[in-house]
Every structure is written in structure tokens, then in C-alpha cells.
Amino acid sequence: MWAGLTELADTAATAWRQPDQGIWEVRSAGRVFTYSAGMCQVALDRAAAIGERLGLPGPIAAWRASADKLRQLILDQAWDEHAQTFREHLDGSGGLDASLLALPLRQVVPADHPRAIATTARIAEQLSAGGGLLYRYLHDQSADGLPGDEGAFLLCSFWLVDNLALQGRVEEAERLYASMCGRASPLGLLPEQIHPSTGEFMGNFPQAFSHIGVIASGVNLSRARAGLR
Numbered sequence: 001m002w003a004g005l006t007e008l009a010d011t012a013a014t015a016w017r018q019p020d021q022g023i024w025e026v027r028s029a030g031r032v033f034t035y036s037a038g039m040c041q042v043a044l045d046r047a048a049a050i051g052e053r054l055g056l057p058g059p060i061a062a063w064r065a066s067a068d069k070l071r072q073l074i075l076d077q078a079w080d081e082h083a084q085t086f087r088e089h090l091d092g093s094g095g096l097d098a099s100l101l102a103l104p105l106r107q108v109v110p111a112d113h114p115r116a117i118a119t120t121a122r123i124a125e126q127l128s129a130g131g132g133l134l135y136r137y138l139h140d141q142s143a144d145g146l147p148g149d150e151g152a153f154l155l156c157s158f159w160l161v162d163n164l165a166l167q168g169r170v171e172e173a174e175r176l177y178a179s180m181c182g183r184a185s186p187l188g189l190l191p192e193q194i195h196p197s198t199g200e201f202m203g204n205f206p207q208a209f210s211h212i213g214v215i216a217s218g219v220n221l222s223r224a225r226a227g228l229r
Contacts, residue, residue, distance in 0.1 A: 035103070135153065158216065190210035
């Protein structure tokens with residue numbers, strides 16, 4: 001298993017430079033997405049942590065150095081000083097992307113870092129679909145190569161819950177969490193997306209991502225209430 005993980009970490013050390021279609025699998029030309037680079041940082045950081053903790057062989061120091069360098073690169077290059085937010089592409093271009101809310105949750109950047117807090121605020125404001133719902137991105141700002149519009153993506157709202165909790169805004173996070181859970185069907189099931197105007201379920205139903213959000217945010221809120229991080 002360690003041999004396989006070593007290979008994955010070595011791949012992550014260079015793969016973040018390669019354009020891809022990002023977490024949302026857009027149909028437009030590949031770019032270096034901030035989220036994708038962040039997940040490579042996670043792979044390097046966790047591989048180094050496992051190696052350090054268990055005393056396993058491998059380029060542990062190199063992984064740690066690469067993880068630290070990539071974290072700083074994200075903080076510096078993905079940041080748009082004028083807009084006061086991280087951008088969807090690592091070079092600081094593109095629109096707002098709700099996947100940026102996942103970076104503090106994976107410890108790519110500290111949840112209480114001023115740039116993470118500012119990004120949370122911009123996403124909550126500019127990607128809002130009303131009633132605590134969030135779009136993944138705005139089609140007129142982030143070309144995805146797909147026709148038409150879409151509903152609000154529920155997992156993004158649970159990511160917002162988690163960020164608010166980590167920033168100490170626990171009561172606000174709990175209200176949003178209750179609102180999202182209250183949108184479930186009579187059987188307690190949630191869809192992938194919700195139409196912001198009608199509340200109609202859209203996309204896959206039931207959607208595992210949405211239910212993962214319910215569980216993860218519930219745990220995070222419990223930990224926040226207990227004073228745990």
C-alpha cells in the first residue's frame with residue numbers, strides 16, 4: 001500500500017501544473033484549477049504526514065517542502081486582490097467557484113486565514129441563489145461548454161456551513177444547516193440540485209454528495225459546539 005501511495009504523492013508533485021476540467025468536469029478547454037492544485041497539495045501533505053508518523057521510507061522531506069510551497073502558491077497566485085477573493089484558476093483568473101470553499105475543509109489553507117474568510121464572504125454573496133442556496137459558479141463568468149443554466153448545488157451550501165462553523169460563526173452555520181436539511185423529501189432524501197425559484201428537485205436524486213454534506217456538516221457543527229477543531 002505504501003508503495004502505491006508513494007507513487008501517487010510523486011505524481012501529485014507535478015500533476016498540479018497540468019490543465020484539467022476541474023471538479024465540475026467542465027466541457028471547455030482545460031485550465032489549471034485552484035481546486036485541483038489544492039487537492040494535489042492535500043496528497044503531498046498527507047503522504048508526508050503518514051511517512052513522518054509511521055517512519056516509512058521515501059522522499060518525505062521533499063513531499064513536505066512541495067506541499068508547503070504549493071500552499072503558498074495558492075495563497076499568492078490564486079488570490080485576486082481587487083476582488084478580494086480566490087479565483088477558480090491558479091493564475092488568479094476566472095470567476096468565483098464554490099469549490100474554493102473546500103480548501104479550508106481539506107486544510108489547504110487555514111479556515112481563519114483572512115483570504116479564506118474573504119473568499120467565503122464573496123461566494124456567499126455573489127454565488128447566492130437565495131435562501132441559503134449556492135450556485136457552483138456563474139455560467140456567464142465561468143465558461144463550461146454546456147448549454148443552459150442549472151439549479152443551486154446543495155453540497156456547496158453544506159461547504160458554506162462548514163466554513164462558517166470553522167470561522168466561529170456557529171449559530172449562523174446552524175441556521176443554514178437546518179434550512180438545508182428542511183428541504184429534504186418526506187423520506188429525508190435530498191437531490192443534487194434545487195431550482196432556486198420553485199424549490200423543485202433537479203439533477204440526480206437521491207444524490208450521495210448532498211447526504212455526505214448532511215453528515216459532514218452535522219459532525220463539524222457538533223465539534224464546533226464542543227470547542228473542537
